[in-house]
Amino acid sequence: xxxxxxTHEQAEQGYSIDAQLDTLRGYCKKNGLEVYxxxxxxxxxxxxxxxxxxxxxxxQDAEKGLFDELLVWKINRLARNAYNLLGILxxxxxxxxxxxxxxxxxxxxxxxxxxxxxxxxAVGELERNTIVENVKMGMKQRAKKGEHNGKxxxxxxxxxxxxxxxxxxxxxxxxxEEALIIRKIFxxxxxxxxxxxxxxxxNHTGYxxxxxxxxxxxxxxxxxxxxxxxGKVRYNRYDNWSNKRRRGKSAEPIIADGKHEAIIHDVLxxxxxxxxxxxxxxxxRIFDGEFLLSGLIRCPKCGAAMVASRTRSKTKTGExxxxxxxSCGAFRSKGSSVCSANSIRKQEAExxxxxxxxxxxSKDRILKAIVDKINHRLATRTIPLQEELKHIRSQLEQAExxxxxxxxxxxxxxxxxxxxxxxxxxxxAKLNELQANKSRLELExxxxxxxxxxxxxxxxxxxxxxxxxxxxxxxxRKTLLHLFIKRITMDASKKIETIELSFDExxxxxxxxxxxxxxxxxxxxxxxxxxxxxxxxxx
Numbered sequence: 125x126x127x128x129x130x131t132h133e134q135a136e137q138g139y140s141i142d143a144q145l146d147t148l149r150g151y152c153k154k155n156g157l158e159v160y161x162x163x164x165x166x167x168x169x170x171x172x173x174x175x176x177x178x179x180x181x182x183x184q185d186a187e188k189g190l191f192d193e194l195l196v197w198k199i200n201r202l203a204r205n206a207y208n209l210l211g212i213l214x215x216x217x218x219x220x221x222x223x224x225x226x227x228x229x230x231x232x233x234x235x236x237x238x239x240x241x242x243x244x245x246a247v248g249e250l251e252r253n254t255i256v257e258n259v260k261m262g263m264k265q266r267a268k269k270g271e272h273n274g275k276x277x278x279x280x281x282x283x284x285x286x287x288x289x290x291x292x293x294x295x296x297x298x299x300x301e302e303a304l305i306i307r308k309i310f311x312x313x314x315x316x317x318x319x320x321x322x323x324x325x326x327n328h329t330g331y332x333x334x335x336x337x338x339x340x341x342x343x344x345x346x347x348x349x350x351x352x353x354x355g356k357v358r359y360n361r362y363d364n365w366s367n368k369r370r371r372g373k374s375a376e377p378i379i380a381d382g383k384h385e386a387i388i389h390d391v392l393x394x395x396x397x398x399x400x401x402x403x404x405x406x407x408x409r410i411f412d413g414e415f416l417l418s419g420l421i422r423c424p425k426c427g428a429a430m431v432a433s434r435t436r437s438k439t440k441t442g443e444x445x446x447x448x449x450x451s452c453g454a455f456r457s458k459g460s461s462v463c464s465a466n467s468i469r470k471q472e473a474e475x476x477x478x479x480x481x482x483x484x485x486s487k488d489r490i491l492k493a494i495v496d497k498i499n500h501r502l503a504t505r506t507i508p509l510q511e512e513l514k515h516i517r518s519q520l521e522q523a524e525x526x527x528x529x530x531x532x533x534x535x536x537x538x539x540x541x542x543x544x545x546x547x548x549x550x551x552x553a554k555l556n557e558l559q560a561n562k563s564r565l566e567l568e569x570x571x572x573x574x575x576x577x578x579x580x581x582x583x584x585x586x587x588x589x590x591x592x593x594x595x596x597x598x599x600x601r602k603t604l605l606h607l608f609i610k611r612i613t614m615d616a617s618k619k620i621e622t623i624e625l626s627f628d629e630x631x632x633x634x635x636x637x638x639x640x641x642x643x644x645x646x647x648x649x650x651x652x653x654x655x656x657x658x659x660x661x662x663x
Contacts, residue, residue: 144197160191166556177563198227267359278334296384324459354393355386424614426463428454
């Protein structure tokens with residue numbers, strides 16, 4: 125059985141996990157069906173397959189032949205996208221697993237059932253798209269009327285509307301202590317301070333963002349660009365954000381006079397916008413250099429990704445010398461209150477990484493010792509995971525008991541529903557979190573990547589990796605490093621400590637690329653074309 129719920133609204137409309145499971149359990153009991161497992165994705169949208177750990181585990185169990193039929197309350201619980209829906213069905217059919225929907229009253233073991241499934245999938249996607257369009261239309265109308273949509277930025281909060289007796293009616297009010305931060309940001313920028321300088325000062329003072337994080341240059345720029353602070357409401361800044369992200373910038377965003385109080389007066393707002401526009405051109409590149417490892421090396425102090433940097437100095441003869449480094453990204457964007465530069469010379473870092481790869485490749489005994497260590501860790505890693513899973517299952521039982529107790533007291537009229545509704549919601553949120561962790565651990569325990577690593581396979585992977593890395597152009601070498609190197613750590617003395625490599629099915633697709641294979645100059649094409657389980661090694 126599979127159950128999913130994405131929002132509190134669905135739970136309120138009767139789609140809750142408990143309601144789905146109770147219905148499906150009753151159906152199985154009535155028809156004499158044995159339940160192998162209940163797969164639950166709580167608080168996750170059905171728009172895509174991303175993040176649906178229980179569904180991934182379900183598909184793996186189907187591959188192993190652990191059950192022969194999948195039962196859901198309604199097909200939109202499985203997916204709200206026809207493409208994803210048909211992909212899941214095809215995967216199940218390939219492994220001889222039939223599909224049945226309780227509410228839609230059909231199953232896929234017959235041609236008519238398959239046809240009905242496809243039609244219902246298309247109808248479900250149309251229904252979802254219609255709902256999305258209606259919601260967007262409503263939000264556009266709210267924006268045009270000056271009402272906010274979504275989360276409020278730093279400086280504001282929602283309170284009950286004193287002019288409206290309806291419980292759902294809310295008003296936006298200024299948070300004085302947060303408004304001070306916003307005014308300071310605008311005033312400092314108007315006075316000529318840069319984004320990093322402002323972030324550095326705020327972080328030194330101890331100010332935090334809306335989410336409790338330190339300020340970055342990106343966060344400062346987002347605040348300076350937000351017309352909400354000038355009393356305006358902006359909506360439809362991006363189209364199709366879930367797929368396009370910042371690439372989908374809208375040509376016609378809605379900007380209207382808001383019903384909320386402005387924090388920044390018009391004169392200061394206009395001055396800041398003028399300065400932002402003046403500084404918006406892309407400057408010429410201040411230094412040359414091909415940085416292979418930016419984003420891969422981690423700061424030894426805070427763990428942030430190291431980025432490209434340089435220093436300039438003048439020799440006795442008057443010549444300007446540029447020295448290239450990798451420096452802490454958090455220091456570069458947030459200032460010295462967060463971290464320090466912790467720089468390492470570019471040439472030194474890249475030579476050490478390349479030399480270490482070459483040493484491991486040339487000495488089988490070193491690689492063999494690494495593989496043995498990996499296999500030992502794989503053999504023992506399941507024990508803590510099983511202990512954690514046991515603990516989470518115990519917590520789930522306790523939370524379920526608390527929830528049932530409250531519901532029983534409400535049914536017996538010993539408690540008023542309105543007085544404990546918030547507590548029940550808190551318990552349900554905790555249940556969703558525990559269920560997600562349970563699904564993650566169960567997936568990790570059942571994944572095939574716990575099988576022993578074969579020494580010959582690792583040696584061949586590193587040989588191919590090294591051949592491409594030494595022969596390909598810079599862009600391909602950088603792509604390869606970022607594809608296969610998970611993390612490079614430094615020790616306190618700013619020396620390369622460990623290089624974590626991760627190989628999975630992407631290895632084959634990258635090595636079989638004709639351009640890369642030609643650069644390597646040997647027969648890397650179509651090497652081990654079958655899907656490979658992930659292999660992680662530390663050198």
